[in-house]
Amino acid sequence: MALEITGSGKNPLRVETPVMPAAGTLGFGDRYKSLVDLGKLGALVTNPVTVEPWRPAAGPRLVPLDAGILVHTGLPNPGLKSVIRKYRRRWATLGIPVILHLAGSTVPRLREAVRLLDEVDEIDALELGLDDGIGARAATQLVAEAAKSEKPLLARLPFYECESLALPVAEAGADALVMTSAPRGTARDAESGKLVSGRVYGPLLKPMILRLVGRLRRELPGEVPIIGCGGIHNPQDARDYIEAGAVAVQVDAATWAQPRVLERIARDLGGWIATRQGDALLDEWNPDMGQTEALRRRASQSGPSRG
Amino acid sequence: MALEITGSGKNPLRVETPVMPAAGTLGFGDRYKSLVDLGKLGALVTNPVTVEPWRPAAGPRLVPLDAGILVHTGLPNPGLKSVIRKYRRRWATLGIPVILHLAGSTVPRLREAVRLLDEVDEIDALELGLDDGIGARAATQLVAEAAKSEKPLLARLPFYECESLALPVAEAGADALVMTSAPRGTARDAESGKLVSGRVYGPLLKPMILRLVGRLRRELPGEVPIIGCGGIHNPQDARDYIEAGAVAVQVDAATWAQPRVLERIARDLGGWIATRQGDALLDEWNPDMGQTEALRRRASQSGPSRG
Amino acid sequence: MNESRAYIERIRRVSRGQQRLELAVEPSLAAILPGQALLVRRIEKDYDEACWHPYLRELWHPVESRAGKILSVERDARASYAPGQLLSVLGPVGQPFRFHPKLRNMLLIAHDAAPAPLLLMLPALLARGVSVTLVLMASARAYDASHLPEELEIVLAEDDLSWQDMVMTWGWADQAFVLTRQAGADEALSQIMSLARERLHEIPANFLFAVAQRPMPCGVGACHVCMLQLRGAQKLQCLDGPAFDMTAMRLP
Amino acid sequence: MNESRAYIERIRRVSRGQQRLELAVEPSLAAILPGQALLVRRIEKDYDEACWHPYLRELWHPVESRAGKILSVERDARASYAPGQLLSVLGPVGQPFRFHPKLRNMLLIAHDAAPAPLLLMLPALLARGVSVTLVLMASARAYDASHLPEELEIVLAEDDLSWQDMVMTWGWADQAFVLTRQAGADEALSQIMSLARERLHEIPANFLFAVAQRPMPCGVGACHVCMLQLRGAQKLQCLDGPAFDMTAMRLP
C-alpha cells in the first residue's frame, strides 16, 4: 500500500512507509547496514552532495549541548560525479527509493547536476537544500532550475525563512517541501574555548517545527506535500507531524544516538498509515496504537486550542 | 559600579548587575520574596501588562516537553491602571530599577499607556513586547509611539522576526533591544490529546538566540544595546551572551525550575563585569572565574570559527 | 514557602499500586497541613546544574507527618526512586483545607485520580471521630486502598458516578472534597455537581470543594499558568488553592 | 559493528584517579582488539526512550578482556556508575592498531589525556616480551599509574615534553603511539613530531602514530563529524582510525 509523497506533476515518488533519514545523517546507503534494515525505511535521503568536491570544515565540528548537539561538518563530499560512480550499484540493491540531496549550488551548477542526475536510473528523486539567509528570489531561481529534472523535486527549506519561502518555492516547481533543515546556532566548545557556528539538533526543535508545518499546511495549496523534519525521537513525535499535515517525516540526529529508533519509527508509521488509509478499526498490531488513535480522534473533534 | 544598559538618548537605565528576569517569569515584585533576594538582581521586569484587563486563556496552559516546556497563559492581568495602583508602593521599596512590560497594544492604547506611565516615578523604564508575525511597519509605529515616553524604552523582539525587525525598531527609537521572546510552538497535551499552541522554553534556545545576538551585534550600529534572553540556565550561559555582545541578559523559565539559579547568575555576572570593567587581574572571588576569563581571552584571540 | 533540601530516607510499597516515600525534611515542612503539597526536583548535587531536566517539578502529596522531621508522600508504585536521593523542595504550596467547624461527616471523592491529595487529613479527622467516606470514581476505582485506615469507608462508584446509599452519603455530609485529574476536570466536576444538586436541591457555600490539579511551573504565583477563572474573580491554584468552592466556579 | 545490550557487573577503584567497570557483554564484543572502542549510552529500559539525554554516546576504552564475555573499561574515578546499570553499546568502533611484525620496543605517549585507549595492548605485548615505555606529558603526568603492570616502564616528561633518556627511548622504539586530547591536538602532535625528528632525523612510515580522540556522533561513517583531512586523503576516525600515521597528517 504505497503512499505518494510528491505532488502530481511528474512520476510521483512512492514510499511504503512515510519515514526517511534526514540528509547528512545516514550516509549514502553504505553505512548503518548492520544497524538498520534499510529496506524497512520509506526512502534513503543521501548525505549532501555538491557538484564540486568539498573538504571538511576546519576547527571544532561538534559541541555537545544541554539536550542537543551543534554540528558543523562543512558537508565534505567528493563531488556529484564521484558519488554517482561510487554508490549507484549499491543504490540499485537497496529496494527503496533513493533521494539525492544536492547542496550549495548556483544555477549553472544545478543545470549541470540535473543533466547528470537525469541519466541515473538508480536515483528516484532530488532534494535541493536551500541555505539559510537565501532570499526568495535566489531560492526560486534554484528551484526552477532543479525542477527541470525529470525526477520529482523535494526542496528543503531553512528554518528561519521557512514561512516566507514555502509558497514561492512551491510555485517555482518543488513537488514537496521539507520543513526544515536544522536551525543555525552558536555554542562554546568547552575544550578549546572557541565559539562554534553550526546546526543545532535536539528535541526542542519539534514543537517549533511542528507549529510551522501546521500553519503552512493550512496556508499552502493542498496539492503541495509537506515532509516534516526536526527533533523526532520516537513514533509519537513522527505521528504528531503526520497529524499536523505532513505526508512523511525525516528523522535526524536521533539515529546517531540510537540507530534502532529510526527503524522502529519507520515500522510503526508504516503500519499506522496503512491502518488509517484502509479505514480499518483499531487493532492490536502495535501496542501504542489504540491510545494514539483515540488521541487523534479526540484531537480532530476538538481541534487545536488556539487559531 | 553601575552599568548603563540603554542607549544615550534619555536618562540611561543603570543596573548593578546585568541580570534580570524575563517578563512573565517573576510577577510584579510581590512574589518570590522568600526565594530570591530581589535586591541582588539588576532590575525587575514585570509580568506583561495590557492597557485593558485580560483574562487567562482557556484550555491547557502548559505542556511538558523533552528538555523544555510549552506555556500559553493568555497573559492575564488586571490592566495597566490597576497594576500601577496595586504595585507602585512595593516597587518603591525594591531598591532596583523597575521595567514595566507592556504587551498587546495599538497606537492609541500605547499613547494612553505612556501618558499614565510617565506619571509613575516608581517605574524606571518600559519594555514593549512585540508580537510574533508583526510586520516591520506595525512594529515601528508602536515603537515610535512608546518612544515618546520620558522613560527609556526596551523593545522585546519576537524570535522568528528578530533579524528583520532589529534595525527598524532601533531606528524607530528603542533604547535597547531584547532578543528575543520565546518562540511559538505546538505540542500535544498528553492528558487531553489536544494540540496546544504556546511559547517554547528550554536550553536549546540558547545556541539559536546566541547566534542572533552575535550576528546582530556585528550588524547593528554600536550605540544600540542588546539584551540577550533565551535558555539561560547557569552563569556560563549568561556570560556567553555578554561575550557575544549583549550588555545584559534576562533569565526565563529556569527561575521556575530552580529559583536560586536567578540570584546566583545575578551575583556571578555582577562580579564578573565589575572585574572586566576595572580591567582587574583574574582573582579568586569566584571559583568559576579564572577559567572563564581564560576562555574569554582565548576566544577573543581566535574569534568564532566561522563568519 | 521556601526552597530547602530533603532526601528520601525510606521507601515502602504500601499496596498494589502505591508506594510511600519517607522524606527527611526541614522542621518547617513537617508542619505542613492537609491541602498543602510540595514541588520537588530530584537533584544530584547541592547545586542544581541541569534544572531543565525535567523542567517541571513534581507535585508530591504528604500523607503523614512524623517526629517533626519526616514526611511520607504517596506515589505511584511504577515510578522508581532510590533511598538517599537528594531533593530540592519548594513548599508548602497552597492553602490548608478549611474544615467545617462542626464537621461530623466528610465525603471525599476521587474521580480519575489517585486520592493522595486527600489523605493527609485522615489521621486528624479520624482521631476526632469524624466519619469519612471515600468514593472512588472512573479509573480511580482501580486504586488499591487496602493500606488506608480501617475506619475509612471506601465506596466504588458505578459508571454513571452513582453509588449505593448515595442519597444518604450526600445528605449526611457536612462537607465534600472532589479531586479530579486536570484533563476533563470541568466536565467531571460539572457532572458531580449535578448529581449533588439532584440530592440536595441547593448547594450551600463552603460545602462542596473541588481540589484542583493543574501543573504548577513556579508554585509562587508568578507565572500565572495555574490561574482559574472563577465567577467574577481570578484565583491562583498555587496561592489560593488547591480547594475551590464549586459554587463559585464557572462549570460547563 | 553492532548495537547490543550490556550491563555493569562490577566496579573497582584501581588507583587514585581511575576506576574500572567490568561489563558483561556479548561474546562478539569480548573479542575486541587494541585500538577499538565502544560507544556507550546508559539506558533505563531495553527500549531507549530519551535518546537525546545526552545525545552523544560516551567513548569507553576496554583495557582487559576476560572469559569471552567480560570487558573491563577504565574511566575517570569522579564519574559515578552503579552496578547493574543497563547499557546500549555500539561497537567495536575503529580499526585495531597494526603492530610492527618484529616489535621489540614500544613507545606510548599520553599528552594531556588519560592513557586508557593505549592499555588494551599491554597484556599481549608484555606476554610476548615486548618492552613498553609509557611517557606521560602535560596534565597526563597527574595520572596515577600504580595499578598498571610492573613490567611497564612509566616516564614523566618535563614541561618542554622532553624526558631523561629520551634519545635512547626514541632510538630503540620500533613503533610509537601518541595519544592527545582533541583540543590542541594538532599543536601537541606537531611539537612531539619535531622532538622525534630531532632524535631520528627521518621518521619512517608506520613508525609514529597519532591516536585521535574526536567526538563521534554516529560511529559508523555516516555523519562525517570525525573526518580528518590527511595529505591527499580524507579519513574517518570512526572507520579508519583511531590511529593515523603522523607522516601522512597535515600538522601546523
Ligand SMILES: Cc1cc2nc3c(=O)[nH]c(=O)nc-3n(C[C@H](O)[C@H](O)[C@H](O)COP(=O)(O)OP(=O)(O)OC[C@H]3O[C@@H](n4cnc5c(N)ncnc54)[C@H](O)[C@@H]3O)c2cc1C
Ligand atoms: C562554491 C562554494 C564552495 C564551498 N566549498 C566549501 C567546502 O569545500 N567546505 C566547506 O566547509 N564549505 C564550503 N562552502 C561553504 C558552505 O556554504 C557552508 O559554509 C558550509 O557548507 C556549511 O556547513 P554545514 O556543516 O553547516 O552544512 P549545512 O550548512 O548544514 O548544509 C545544509 C544545507 O544548507 C545548504 N547549503 C549550505 N551551504 C550552502 C551554500 N553556500 N549555498 C547553497 N546552499 C547551501 C545545503 O544545501 C544543505 O542542504 C562552499 C561554499 C561555496 C559557495
Ligand SMILES: Cc1cc2nc3c(=O)[nH]c(=O)nc-3n(C[C@H](O)[C@H](O)[C@H](O)COP(=O)(O)OP(=O)(O)OC[C@H]3O[C@@H](n4cnc5c(N)ncnc54)[C@H](O)[C@@H]3O)c2cc1C
Ligand atoms: C484587544 C485584544 C484583547 C485580547 N485579550 C485577550 C485576553 O483577554 N486573553 C487572552 O488570552 N488573549 C487576549 N488577546 C490575545 C493575545 O493577543 C494573544 O493571543 C495571547 O495573549 C497570547 O498569549 P501568550 O501566553 O502566548 O502570550 P504571549 O504571546 O507570550 O505574549 C508575549 C508577548 O507577545 C506580545 N503580544 C501577545 N499578543 C499580542 C497582541 N495581540 N498584540 C501585540 N502584542 C502581543 C506581548 O507584547 C508580549 O510581550 C487579546 C488580543 C487583543 C488584540
Ligand SMILES: Cc1cc2nc3c(=O)[nH]c(=O)nc-3n(C[C@H](O)[C@H](O)[C@H](O)COP(=O)(O)O)c2cc1C
Ligand atoms: C570556494 C569556497 C570554498 C570554501 N571552502 C571552505 C572550506 O574548505 N571550509 C570551510 O569551512 N568553509 C569554506 N568556505 C566557506 C566560507 O568560509 C564561508 O563559511 C561561507 O562562504 C559561508 O559564509 P557565512 O557563514 O558567513 O554565511 C568556502 C567558501 C567558498 C566560496
Ligand SMILES: Cc1cc2nc3c(=O)[nH]c(=O)nc-3n(C[C@H](O)[C@H](O)[C@H](O)COP(=O)(O)O)c2cc1C
Ligand atoms: C478582543 C479579544 C479578546 C480575546 N480574548 C481572548 C481570551 O480571553 N482568551 C484567549 O485565549 N484568546 C483571546 N483572544 C485571542 C484570540 O483567540 C487569538 O488567539 C488572538 O487573536 C491571536 O490569534 P493567532 O494566534 O491566530 O495569532 C482574544 C482576542 C481578541 C481580539
Ligand code: FES
Ligand atoms: S504555578 Fe505559577 S502562578 Fe501558580
Ligand code: FES
Ligand atoms: S562518527 Fe560519524 S562519521 Fe565518524
